[in-house]
Structure formats: structure tokens, C-alpha cells
Amino acid sequence: MTTIWVINANTTESMTDGIGRSARAVAAPGTVVVPVTNARGVPSLESHYDEAMSVPGVLEAVARGEEEGADGFVIACFSDPGLDAARELATGPVIGIAEAAMHAASHLGRGFSVVTTLSRSIGRSEELAERYGMDRFCRGMHACDLPVLALETDPQARRIVTDACRTALAVDGSDAVVLGCAGMADMCAQISAEIGAPVVDGVAAATLTVQSLVAMGLRTGKLGEYAKPPVKQLR
Amino acid sequence: MTTIWVINANTTESMTDGIGRSARAVAAPGTVVVPVTNARGVPSLESHYDEAMSVPGVLEAVARGEEEGADGFVIACFSDPGLDAARELATGPVIGIAEAAMHAASHLGRGFSVVTTLSRSIGRSEELAERYGMDRFCRGMHACDLPVLALETDPQARRIVTDACRTALAVDGSDAVVLGCAGMADMCAQISAEIGAPVVDGVAAATLTVQSLVAMGLRTGKLGEYAKPPVKQLR
Amino acid sequence: MTTIWVINANTTESMTDGIGRSARAVAAPGTVVVPVTNARGVPSLESHYDEAMSVPGVLEAVARGEEEGADGFVIACFSDPGLDAARELATGPVIGIAEAAMHAASHLGRGFSVVTTLSRSIGRSEELAERYGMDRFCRGMHACDLPVLALETDPQARRIVTDACRTALAVDGSDAVVLGCAGMADMCAQISAEIGAPVVDGVAAATLTVQSLVAMGLRTGKLGEYAKPPVKQLR
Amino acid sequence: MTTIWVINANTTESMTDGIGRSARAVAAPGTVVVPVTNARGVPSLESHYDEAMSVPGVLEAVARGEEEGADGFVIACFSDPGLDAARELATGPVIGIAEAAMHAASHLGRGFSVVTTLSRSIGRSEELAERYGMDRFCRGMHACDLPVLALETDPQARRIVTDACRTALAVDGSDAVVLGCAGMADMCAQISAEIGAPVVDGVAAATLTVQSLVAMGLRTGKLGEYAKPPVKQLR
């Protein structure tokens, strides 16, 4: 049995529920998904400041998962907040949803497009694409100019995101689309059907990446940069 | 039920057996692994010429798998021969073992080393690392100077490969090691235990990548470069 | 006397004739051009699959040229099929027409555009541009959406290709244009005259690159990756 | 009069004092340096976890400086923690000491070496070098294997750092050395004299970069990614 903690980096419980559904929908028999809400942070991450303030809570969740025997972790926010620090803390693998989604999309063709919520978050996504070596596959990042929480409340949200995906595909000449927000996970299958191209949800992709790494007995290398951090007195 | 054809690009049946064992050892319940031996090709791939001459047989196997309802394909040779053409032919996802192994290793730290058989194959591996965006993670490629088939017959093979892994880890300052030959799959767990660092076998990694993509309903985008190839008269 | 085998990677004899004319038109006195048609393959290369299936025939031609004393080889298809393997087989230099055309164009200014037949072949051309270090010069790849064989039969073909060249030059702000198909060789001079910019035909460029390398006594280095391939039993 | 807050990202007051001395030693007449100690964090930053936990305190200091009329900010830790978020919060410019030091060193020759404390922090420094476009100048990163606080207490520290600088210069063939820790600022002039090459201290460099940007009336662009963050309820 493999237990994967899927950590919602924001404090909105309803989003955690959606994330849990997406993860469970793809997990293999024998994989237990534990959705977790950040206990310290903000209702949605829409700036570098929001991200920075959410990281300590994400790391607390990882530390708690460690104690309770989690086999691996998903950080379920498209800015992959706290990924490096979480890899130091955890024994098992830790995967961000931007990381997993971009990797998955790179297997589906020569190039993909990313469709995200706010244009101000594109800089961070570009940085992550480069960090993961996925910038050579990423042909464009497109914002819907929808706040994160509007994904749940705006009745037009699915239409707006679908249109953005269709446009991105055409403008970029891409083979696939990556949804750039954990809150879009629910929309994945339906958008794919409408636009006739593969659409990747990072929550599902990251959950399966952790599941696969655990199945192979693989975890973060601990000989160097990602060894357990030295114990310090936190003021 | 998910059926994955794992295609050994060479004609050596005993290597197909080992590949099948590695794939089955990690596959989830409900995943059926079908190991296939290349019907046209050479006993081992150790040059660009060997690779080129093996591709038509790999593609024949993919075409046959398509007809028999395969959900996805693994190309089980570290030069990932015929990958682009196979993606045109197949309906489901197609993953090479170099591709999957390098991606998996990139999740385990800042950098990995590759340990392969012959030094003359390093050029091709570097090309693949760049193609997949994994060159930024790859800190070194190391040859054991063992012919591929000696992996099965040379009693010193495991010792030689293990030593090369240990050296690579130290010289490159890597967090993980990738085994650069399908014939090394059997050695993976033991080497990892000996060197105290994660060691990635591409056969396992590729099988699980295909399994995950199928679980998410993802396949190669067919709107452009990877559409079915136009039918031609083959002379 | 320098003998250069110019190998048409497809099976269409009339295209071989055009290729031979282009090569002979620029060769120096003392250079003998031997045009060769692929004996095993497809009438035109328009997919990764087509390319993969053509490679064994290209390599057979190289092997035959080796026996008959060829001083060097041109692979006359813009996907440069089988280039690495051919370099292993041949004693003299082997040059692809995409390789030679892009190199030549890089000498003519800060950037060039490529005009090719089908949009689905652009991915491969981009890959080659990167492989040759020419991506920094390539400002755009443009498809005419003409099948390869239509270049010979469609009376509008020259007009369509010329228009695409003119547009590419303007949109990309390029200094020169590369014709991205061996079947366009005949059009080169006339298009250049019409658009007022240098236009490069890869068949001519590759023939002269081989001629120059032979004149300098240069051939592929044989100490490592490109040594003669080990002899194998081909099934 | 220009007021620059120089924020020590850790909680060690004596290190703040040294940082203040280094900044004041180079500031122009009319520039007021305000050294600030992180009120929430750890005594030294030696892991990704340490960095992540220090960021909220750094951002609190920036917010306080904003209220008190600071003209610009220096983040005085070589991992430049919280830089993007601080740029969102601040009206004036914000510069990290790794950023400033690498930029300054790039003006002094073709390449520089970085000498830092612990080898586990090199990964983060490489990431920053790439982020700033300085990776093409950085020829090597070298660790002294000294904990940060040992820089103040170990009587051998200066000798060890000097030796590492001399070695780095020779091994990398560099034109200059960058000191990779705020705690090394005091050593800068003396090491430069001993090794006969320019040695860059990031605290001085960042202070002067902020001073220069303020003198030119330049601050972070606020039209997009770095606009003030939306107000959120922090739990």
C-alpha cells in the first residue's frame, strides 16, 4: 500500500476536495491519497508574496506526513511552492504539479501550451519550465485573467478556460495543453474532448509520478544538496 | 486493464525476458506487460548503424501492437530507436527507456549521472538528453566498456557496472544514477543498495510512465507532426 | 578526380535527375557527381515513419559507394536521414543537405528562414537546426503545404514557394532563405532573382561541402563514435 | 538623502553588524544604511528549509521599511531569499547580494569563480546564476565546507577562505572571485590583496546597486508581475 499526501498549498478546503478527487480518480488500486489543506497561508496563491507566505505551512504538512508514514508527497499548486525544502525534509519522493504536468506533456508531442489564471503568474511558470528542462517544449503561456477562486464560483469559468486552451493550441501550434492551476483539475477531461487534443492536469500527473517512483523504490538522493537540513533554532 | 507492449529493439530473446521481468516487477495490478522481441535487426545495438537497421522491426512491432489493441508502448533500448515514427503509428502513448529514466532521475535531485556500456554510444545519449530537456540535469555520461551482451555473460559485469556507478556519483557530485542499457535492468536494486543512492532503470520507468499516461487518458497529440503518416507504397 | 555520390533518399527517379542536375551545375572541374536513387523506401519522405523506413536503403547505397570508391557522399533529403550511421560506414565525408544549406546560409547574414513543404516536417527541421548549431541563425520555418511530389507536377508550385520565401523574409527579417526540400533545388536561382535575397539549395551546398572537405583531405574522425560499426548478424 | 535597508536574512545580530559595516564602507555621502536583523528565522541559512523559513521575516522587514520610507532594500544573504516577493512589496528597488555580486564580477573579465561555505548550497547558487544570466560568466562554484557561523568564530576561517579563492582562480582560470556568503564580507579586501585578483563582496555591491538605481530614479516595474500583491487574509 502506498500512501501519498497531496498538499493543497492554499487554505481553501473546497479546493482541497477537488484536488483529492482528481488524485483518486487516477491512482492505482493500493494507492491511498490523503488530501491536506495548508493550515497557514492564504485562500489562493496569486503573487510571489502569496507563495512565499504559504511555504512554511506546506513544509509543516510535509513534516507531519513524514511522522505519519507518508510514502511520498504532491505539492498541489502550480507554482510548486517549497519543493526544494520539502525534498530535504521528506524520505520519499516529492513532486510539484507544474513539474509533473510539464513532464507528462513533453511525452505527448514536440510542444505544449500552458493555460493559467492570472498573467502575473506567468513569470514564475516560465522559471519553473526552465528549472525542469521543459522550456524547450513550452511554446506559450496563456492567462485567462480569472482569479483562482473564480474557477469554482464563476459559471463562465469552464467556458473561458476551454476557449483559452483552444486559442493556445492554434496560436502556438502545440500538440497538448497543460492546465496551470490546481483549481482547473476538474475541467481536464471535458476540455480535452472539446478541443480534440490531450490536456494535462498536474494533480493527476503528480500523484501518478509519486506512485511510480515509490513503486520503483526511488526517492530523492540524500548524499548532497537534499540531505536532511541541519537542525536550527527557529525564532 | 491496461496492456503495454514492451519492445526489445534487438533480437536477443534472453534480453527480452529480462526486460519483461523488470517491467512486470513494478507494474500496477491491472497492467498487463507484453514483452516483444524485434523480429528484424541485430543481437545488440552498439552503433548508429545498428540502431538504424533495427528501427523498421521496432515499427513493425508497434504496428502489430496497434492491431492487437495495445494501450501503449515502451521502446526498450537506451537509444530510443524509432520513437518519433512510433508516435505517429500508435494511438496510445509511446515512451523510450532513455526518456523515462532521465525524466525519473530529474525528480530525485539536482543532477544525475548516466552509466552505459560502450563509450561510442555516449554521443547518442547526449543527443537524447538534450532532446528531452534533461541535459541540464545530466552531469556526466560514463562508459563501462562492456559490450551489451557481456552484461548477461560476463561474471564480472555487475561488479564493473557497480564500480562505474560509484565513481560517476563521486566525480559528478550527482544525486542519482541512470543505467544506460536495457540489459542492466536486473542490476538496479542491488547497485542502489551498494552505492547508497537512487539508481534508475529505464525499463521500469518507461513502463510506469506509459501506465500513468494511460490512466490519465493521455496520448500523443495527433493534430500536427504526430498525425498518422500518409500511406505510401514501400518499395 | 573526386567522385561524390549524391543519394536521393526517396524512390522517385525524376527527383534523382533534378538532384543530379543541381549538383553538377556547381561542381568544380574534376568533380564527378553520381546521382543515386534509394532502392528501398518510399516515393517521398513526409513523416518520421517515411524517414525511418528509408534509412536502410540510404545506408545500402553508402555501402555500395564505399565499395565502388566514392570519395564522399551527399544525403539528398532535407531530413538528413541516416547521417550518423552513414558516417560510421563511409571512409570519406558524408553531408546532409539540411546540414549544408543551413551552414551556407549562416555565412550570409545574421539570420535565415527555411521554406519547406509540409508543416508536419518542421519539427524534424528544428531538431536538425539545433543539432548543427544553426538554431541561432534560423528565424523561422515556413511550410507551403505542398506535398513533395507536387513540386514536380503542380504548375503553381514555383509561385507558391516563391511567395512563401518572400513572406518568410519579411516576417522573420532574415538575410537569406533556405529551401527545405531536395525537390526545390531547381527553383533556387529564379526565386533568388525574384525576391532579391540569397536563396540556398542544399543539394548544391552539400555537394560543394563534400568537394571542399575532400580537397582538404578531411573525413569523419574515426577514433570514437564514428568508427566502423562492429559487424553484426542482421536478422 | 537615500535610505537603504540592508536586511540580514538570519537572526544573528553580530552578522548584521558586519553587514552594516560593509555597506557603510562603500556608500556615498548622503546614503544612509539601515542594517536590519530578521526577527523570525534561523541563526544561519544552510539549507533550502532554512531559506524557506526565513522568507516571511525578510518580507516583514521589507514591509516595515516601506512604511518607514526606505528608498531601497538589500537582501543580505547569498541565496537572495524572498527577492521576487520583496519586489512586489517595495516601491523602491530590491537587490540580492548574490545578484549584485555576480553582476559586478561580470564587469571584471570573462569569467569568475564563486567561493561559498557549504557544498549543499551550491545548487541554489547555480540556480541564481542562471536566473540572473550570470551562468555564462560563472566558471565554478567552490565550497569551503565551513558552516556560516564558523566564519566569525573559527580562527582558521580567513585562511581557509583565502586558500579556496586562490585554488578557484587557478582551477577555473577566472578573472575574479565572488564571495558566496554575507558573513565573508569583512574578508574581501584582504583576500584580494593576497591572491592578486579582484574579489567581490555582495553586500557592498548590492548596496551600491540600490544606491545607483535610486540615483537614476529607477525602481521595479509595476505594470505586470511585480505589481503590489492582492490583499489576502493570512491564516
Place this chain on the structure above:
Amino acid sequence: MTTIWVINANTTESMTDGIGRSARAVAAPGTVVVPVTNARGVPSLESHYDEAMSVPGVLEAVARGEEEGADGFVIACFSDPGLDAARELATGPVIGIAEAAMHAASHLGRGFSVVTTLSRSIGRSEELAERYGMDRFCRGMHACDLPVLALETDPQARRIVTDACRTALAVDGSDAVVLGCAGMADMCAQISAEIGAPVVDGVAAATLTVQSLVAMGLRTGKLGEYAKPPVKQLR
């Protein structure tokens, strides 16, 4: 007291005056700006040929400054002519205005645009952006199609440049604009006010970069490439 020679690479005295004003407007108390006109060259630099013919005069000015005790040098032309050779000749730091402007702009956001005079000079600017590692920040280069000297004489010049800056900002999604000609220095503050984004003048930026490097005691490393050039007989 710090003495900085600011060398106008062309022979137009009125432009030297404007350059001097821009430099003095930002220099700290205690910094003496010495504006110098190239004694051998052309009235404006608008081609590679112009640049090449101006370099000997720039180097003569540097040699003269050396003799007269200059602490550092600015090369005040956006092609940074003769920078490497000047670094060999000078004892103190030498900075080009393209270099300084792009570095400064990189501190102000994720990306900047360059607005320059003639489109034919964009190639050189791109080359410099790459050389300085600033290509990753540069999102676009835009020409006004104004000759250099028209900046002083054309009453529409300021309007044309302002419009180009506004367009560049919008098209590129940039955070800041770099003015790509020493002759635009005077316009900097006003354009910034009009477009609501930071606008960088390289003359000011380079003067302050030299001032800062001198304050830190930093100069070009002299151990290798930038050692004094061997004395030769110039014919």
C-alpha cells in the same frame, strides 16, 4: 575623488555635451565626470563599419585617460565599441553603456525592451545582450528608424521615441525599457513619466557602475585575457 572619463565614440561635440550632462546628473558628490569626444572617427555610428573605424580613437582616449589618472571609463555608444581592448589598456574599470543599461534593467523586473535608432543596428545589440547574459531578460529590440543625429535636430524625435517605447512595452509585456543610443539620454526621465514604466539611460547607468566599482576597489582582472597587451610596432 573619483575621476571617470566618459568617452563619446563619435566626433559630434554636441552629443558629447549631452552625454556629459547625463553622467553628471547622477554622479555622487566626489565623482568628477570628464566627457571626451572621439578625435578620430565618424559623426555618428550607424553600421559595423562605422563602429570598426571608431575604435582606434576610443582606445587613444582610454590611453590618454590612463596617463592622466582616470579612475575608470565609460564607452558612451550603445555598440560598446572597443570594450575588450579598452579593458586591456585601462587600470580601472571600463563599462559600455549597452552593458550598464541592460544590467540595470534586469534588476527592475522579468524582462525589458530595447528601443534604438536604426533597425540595422539591432543585430549588434542582440549580440551584446547575449555577451552580457542579458538576452534572457531582453524581450524585444525595436527601431525608431531615426538616424542618430536626428535625435538632436528632428523636432518629432522625442515623440517618435516615446511612442516606440510605449509600443515596445505593450507588445513585449516588459517591465522596463532601455534606450539604445547615447543620444537619447536626455529623453529618459520624461519618457518614463509618460509611459509609466522605468526607462534606463545607459550613460547614467554606466557612470554609476564605474563609480560603484571604483568605490569597492574593483577593476578588471589582469591575470589572463585582460592583462596589458604586449607592446607592438604599429604600422
Place this chain on the structure above:
Amino acid sequence: MTTIWVINANTTESMTDGIGRSARAVAAPGTVVVPVTNARGVPSLESHYDEAMSVPGVLEAVARGEEEGADGFVIACFSDPGLDAARELATGPVIGIAEAAMHAASHLGRGFSVVTTLSRSIGRSEELAERYGMDRFCRGMHACDLPVLALETDPQARRIVTDACRTALAVDGSDAVVLGCAGMADMCAQISAEIGAPVVDGVAAATLTVQSLVAMGLRTGKLGEYAKPPVKQLR
């Protein structure tokens, strides 16, 4: 008949003679090689300063060749001095010997090494390799620490250069060697024979590149950056 001016960038006549011999040895029947010595410059180019001071004389030679009907130009110094400006001036193609040599070597395998005279010139060579897109092929630059003119006078010169080539080949794992100085042209064939690998002389390579471009009717594109420079009053 094709007339190629081969311009020695320095003022040493004996070196011009050697350059002329190398060019003529490979030129096709019908190609006339005109060796030219720089009338204004230094006896050898061994610094950025030397290079800068030699460029006006190189450009004078190009202008003279233009008037006398030269079909193309070679700039015969490994720093390719004045290449961009010469391309503006000339009607026919202009090729530098570093450019041609690196391009030729890239056709001979996966990677090459450069062996040059002084270590201080390596920075410039690296810059050129990047400019030409050849950095991905260049595995190492190695200095012999021989002054340029010692190549003609030091009886040990050939031995020293040969040894450096052999070492470079082994250390870098290269397929070929590029000789990084026009003064080494004479040694090319003999070194190749001794080390058993292809050795490229840039003078021969550049002469043949110009000859080939002329044969194809190709010249620098004149629509943009490389149009004739505007006429200016040179002071």
C-alpha cells in the same frame, strides 16, 4: 574564373606567403588566390588591442578588393577581425578562418578541439565559437603558449603544436582538431598524419567556403544589417 582575396590581418609578409600557399594548395582550377598583407596594423595579433588596431587596415584591403573586382574575401586571422564590417563593404562573400575551420570540423564528428597560440586569445575564440553556433561542437580550447611569430622561427614549434593536438584529442575525446592560428596552416597535413585524426586549417577551409559560395552565386544578404554602410566623413 573566381578571384578570392585572402587578407592576412597582420603586417608580416612571410606569414602572408604561407597563407597564400595554403589557400592555393586546395583551390579548384579556375580559382585565383590573391594573398594580401595588412598595410596598417601590427606584426602579429595577440590581444584585443592588436585586433582592434588591425581592423581598419583589413577593411581598407576589402575596399580595395571591391574596386579591383574580387569575387570574395577571406580574413586570415583566427580572431576573424572586422568580419561584420567587411560583409557590409563587400559585394561577394566574406569568411573568417575561425568561422570556416569550426564549420568544417563540425562536419567531421560530434566534437572538436581547438589548439591555439596564447591562452589570452582563448576568450575571443570562445566568443566566436558561440557566435557561429559552433560552441556545441567545441569541446576544449588549448593554448601552446607560443607567440604567433615563433611558429615561423622556433624549431620546436611544430613539435609543440603536434603534442598539444594529441593531448587535446585525448583530454576532450574529440573527433577532430582545429588549428587556431593562420600561422599554423603549413603544419596541418603532417600533424593529422601523426595524430591519426582530421586536422583543420582555417585558411584552406575559408578559401574553399568562399569558392563554394561564389559557385552557387551566394553572397551576404543586403536587405538589412549588412547593406552598404552609409557614407560618413571620417575624421
